[in-house]
Amino acid sequence: MNQMTTNREMMLTLGRAARHAAKALALAPTQQKNDALMAMAAKIRRSAADILSENLRDLETARAKELKGSFVDRLTLNEARLEAMAKGLEEIAALPDPVGQVMSRWTRPNGLEISRVRVPIGVIGIIYESRPNVTADAGGLCLKSGNAAILRGGSDSFHSSGAIIACLQRGLDIAGLPRTAIQMVPNADRDCVGLMLEGLSGTLDLIVPRGGKSLVARVQADARVPVFSHLEGICHVYVDRAADPEMARAVCLNAKMRRTGICGSAETILIDRAAAETNLKPIITTLLDAGCEVRGDDAAQAADARVKPATEEDWSTEYLDAIVSLKLVDGVGDAMAHIARHGSQHTDSIITEDAATAERFLNEVDSAIVLHNASTQFADGGEFGFGAEIGIATGKLHARGPVGVEQLTTFKYQVRGKGQTRP
Amino acid sequence: MNQMTTNREMMLTLGRAARHAAKALALAPTQQKNDALMAMAAKIRRSAADILSENLRDLETARAKELKGSFVDRLTLNEARLEAMAKGLEEIAALPDPVGQVMSRWTRPNGLEISRVRVPIGVIGIIYESRPNVTADAGGLCLKSGNAAILRGGSDSFHSSGAIIACLQRGLDIAGLPRTAIQMVPNADRDCVGLMLEGLSGTLDLIVPRGGKSLVARVQADARVPVFSHLEGICHVYVDRAADPEMARAVCLNAKMRRTGICGSAETILIDRAAAETNLKPIITTLLDAGCEVRGDDAAQAADARVKPATEEDWSTEYLDAIVSLKLVDGVGDAMAHIARHGSQHTDSIITEDAATAERFLNEVDSAIVLHNASTQFADGGEFGFGAEIGIATGKLHARGPVGVEQLTTFKYQVRGKGQTRP
Structure with a gap:
């Protein structure tokens, strides 16, 4: 069994676990999701030393590879950046829960009452560069909007992201939500990105790329699932x-x-x-x-x-x-x-x-x-008043402009009758 | 120059003309679009004899090919079906215009006034089987929602659809809208479908397939642009x-x-x-x-x-x-x-x-x-009270459930200020 096969199986397992978690998340009460977000923030604060030491491992490798200054800057964590990350999660907890909101409701002449109700999209893949803060940010926004997340960070931030994911998953544990609600691709192999772009056999509903133009261009060109992104802002x-x-x-x-x-x-x-x-x-x-x-x-x-x-x-x-x-x-x-x-x-x-x-x-x-x-x-x-955003979309369908928790939801129609049949 | 090259160039020309028409349509007043729809309906009624004689050509070929009864039935036009087609266009004219509707509006603490306003999607490709009525139906719904349409009907309905398209384009003429707002792929070559699925070099924003499971499955599998569809209704x-x-x-x-x-x-x-x-x-x-x-x-x-x-x-x-x-x-x-x-x-x-x-x-x-x-x-x-629908979507993004004129629009944010700069 070669590495490609192993990664394919591993990624499909991730996808299936995410799909399963998404069902639980879709029905999770607001309080439970907020409890998880608050617990994540607390855990990040408590784990500062561990996260920073994992970040040092990434930074040492980055310096050895002579990566450029702006890259290393984005990769670097410190106490202030960890505090911003924790605060960001608390701010997401404070946002209104979009799930279950009735967007509109009307009654038909035959008495049928139709409601358009916000529901989560399902499983969202986030592909990003070596910016460890995106891990907490994207994970938190997906959770609040009731979606499971599969995160694939830049390989140079592998240890930092891993330490942050551990805090997020601990928060999920504490709140009684499945750990698989936020998963990280557990290795830095490039083919895992390709597998995500293929949609993980229907278990991935949406991809959000976060990063520079070449990353976004690749995702836009190759993704077989919908993508919320902008290539550039001219x-x-x-x-x-x-x-x-x-x-x-x-x-x-x-x-x-x-x-x-x-x-x-x-x-x-x-x-x-x-x-x-x-x-x-x-x-x-x-x-x-x-x-x-x-x-x-x-x-x-x-x-x-x-x-x-x-x-x-x-x-x-x-x-x-x-x-x-x-x-x-x-x-x-x-x-x-x-x-x-x-x-x-x-x-x-x-x-x-x-x-x-x-x-x-x-x-x-x-x-x-x-x-x-x-x-x-x-x-x-x-x-715009949306609270945190996962990015800005220039595509025309579904989300356009800033993508906040509301834009990470879809809707369904609930129709309530009294035995109506169609003539 | 072989046929493939010719078709590629022809389809790109169609796409560019549609993109150009879409700009005019996006700004067309409701009355002008409704005038076009009413003129189309009148022209279909006046052209009944011509349309039926073109339909006969398709039916003769279909019978010679020994196509099955249900297929021939869907292909068959008659006075009643033409009247239903004309009435359908009039009903679309009577629908509220979604374009320009303010979906929500709010003011930020800094005084910026933000409006979320419905705008057309752009250019919509409709790929359908040999059901000539879809031609008028889809063309009318796209026009009302301010979108340009590129229609590719089943090859067995080629003459019928052509006769109907001529009526639609005459209606556009009469109302002073560009004929290229509703175009038909002018031959029955199969590779034209493939070119549409590729997105016509960015000139096609959305594809709606109308037909049986094999058509929808192909479109879903191969389209590189968003698709509104349902594969089946179990x-x-x-x-x-x-x-x-x-x-x-x-x-x-x-x-x-x-x-x-x-x-x-x-x-x-x-x-x-x-x-x-x-x-x-x-x-x-x-x-x-x-x-x-x-x-x-x-x-x-x-x-x-x-x-x-x-x-x-x-x-x-x-x-x-x-x-x-x-x-x-x-x-x-x-x-x-x-x-x-x-x-x-x-x-x-x-x-x-x-x-x-x-x-x-x-x-x-x-x-x-x-x-x-x-x-x-x-x-x-x-x-549901949406008026006519172009189909039902089971995908989760943008449109879900019945797709009417409102679902054929997107939105943009209009922000009105008094010189605000961001601190």
Whole structure:
């Protein structure tokens, strides 16, 4: 029996156990799920020393492999990060339970009473890179929404994730829920990811990838089950001729520079040629002075000598860094055409005092999130009031935009009658 | 240039034209879409002679190929069926427009006003068998929900569907909408289906298969885009010990025999052993007397000599015919275990006067539709009040149960601010 066969059998066993656990979770009372989440948080706090020593093992290997600094930073745990993880689980416990919520209810002329009721999706696979905090985060969100989780973290975080999973499973134990409600793929073999993408013989209902573009691209290309994901966030701010110049400047700065590494960070600023004189120079200067590299068209380059020329590729690039592309456009129509061509249907914003232009932009731009007079950095489940999020989806079906516990549920119809038969 | 290349280019052209039309449709006012639907209905009535003569061409070929009676029946058009088609389009025009509906709206503490607004999905591919009526039906539902449609009907209905498509496109013309909002694959080559399943280079957002199990199975197995479908409807009626015997008899008869060929028809009846004496014989006799073949376990066979023995396969068989499988079970738990094992997560019903048992069944059975004291034949978009439906979905994501115009939409978030930046 070779390793491939062994992994296939092992993964199918994981899938079947998850499916079984999902049935129990779907019926678990809110209190029991919250008890488990609180117990997990407590266990993580109590196990800090163990988790950090397992994390050290991962870090030593990462350093020996000379992995780059940002990678090692994301892999690194410390007391503060563990506390944030525990607090995150407590915050998930405090969220309303979506399961069992009646989304709508109506009575038919024949007396049948139909309710559309939220239920869990079933078994969710999370495939992520070497960020150990995702383990607690994703496990907690799946549990709260009544779903079983199969977690496959990056191989370089294997020991850290294992130590965290042990805490989560202890929390499940304490609350009397099956340990198999949150399982971790118990080795770092790459073919296990492939098996998850195939759907584990129908035991996996959904995959959520968390990580960089190459991971998401692979999951999107190969998954045979539904995927909630976004490949990239090429977010735009369009500064209309009717924009308040001070607001435009402030929003552009925040949209780009508040945090440059998140998907809701703006990558391109489009300025209406009709108000170029008012807006172009102040926005460019503000960004440059804040330490942002600006790559622009001829007009932008003319406005400030520090602006570098933008290539065609820049308009379709997610920098995730202190770099922005910037150009003039001929009004809202031209801006929307640019966004349709180069955007990623994630998040786009218009700055204008003209209500009609704003409504046109909000209606016509085909993105998960469209904003008027607000920063693209609000593209976030917490900012939407969803509590924690497992990610942002740019696909159009089921979940679009921030994916919180509610988006991790589906529904069924419960129909109550008095013996009705169909004529 | 071989035929495969030609078809690939042709299908990509179709896809791009549909994507382009979808942008116009997404913004089309309700009145314009309704005008198109009404014009389509009028054109179908006026073109009856042409459509019927094209249908004759298909029927002659079908007869020459000695296709079976039920197939030829579904292919056959006549004045009454054309009138039903026209009326169907008018009924779709009368439905509320889902596009633009505000599903929810809330204000964040920072003053941001967030709305979740219904928008079309985009481009929908419908792959169906030789039932020309699906052409008008699917085209109309896609149009009303603001989606462009690419229709690929069965090759044996090629001329009939072409004549109907011409009417639909004339209606689009009259209302000033692009003809490419509803397109038909212009040849009957099988590889065009494969190209649709690949997603036409990202121009197809969703596929809805309409037809028998082998068509749906192929689409489910091979599609690289989301699919709304059900493979089969293995629907159950469970007659609990606390059932009203007369209601149980009436519902079982209706659930199986009202129409045996629809997906919501019951295929298996489960009777609680604790009330076997009251229910077993009356239900079996009623079904047998109505012309239904009954395949049962030992108890069922003992109750009436006409009952045939059920094999293991019977419990997982969708007969779509006047045949039912029937057995005793040990209470609601055993019934639910049987349904979980053999059902298709479509529609299942419990007959009981015990409210607690009913709630348990409604909560625990993991099907798109669960009913209490009502016939499974209510599994239908019209009966749910959705108006026309494009089908029933047993997948869990996005659409579950009857798929009407509302289920053919998605949503986006519109966020209105006053210059907010994220701290």
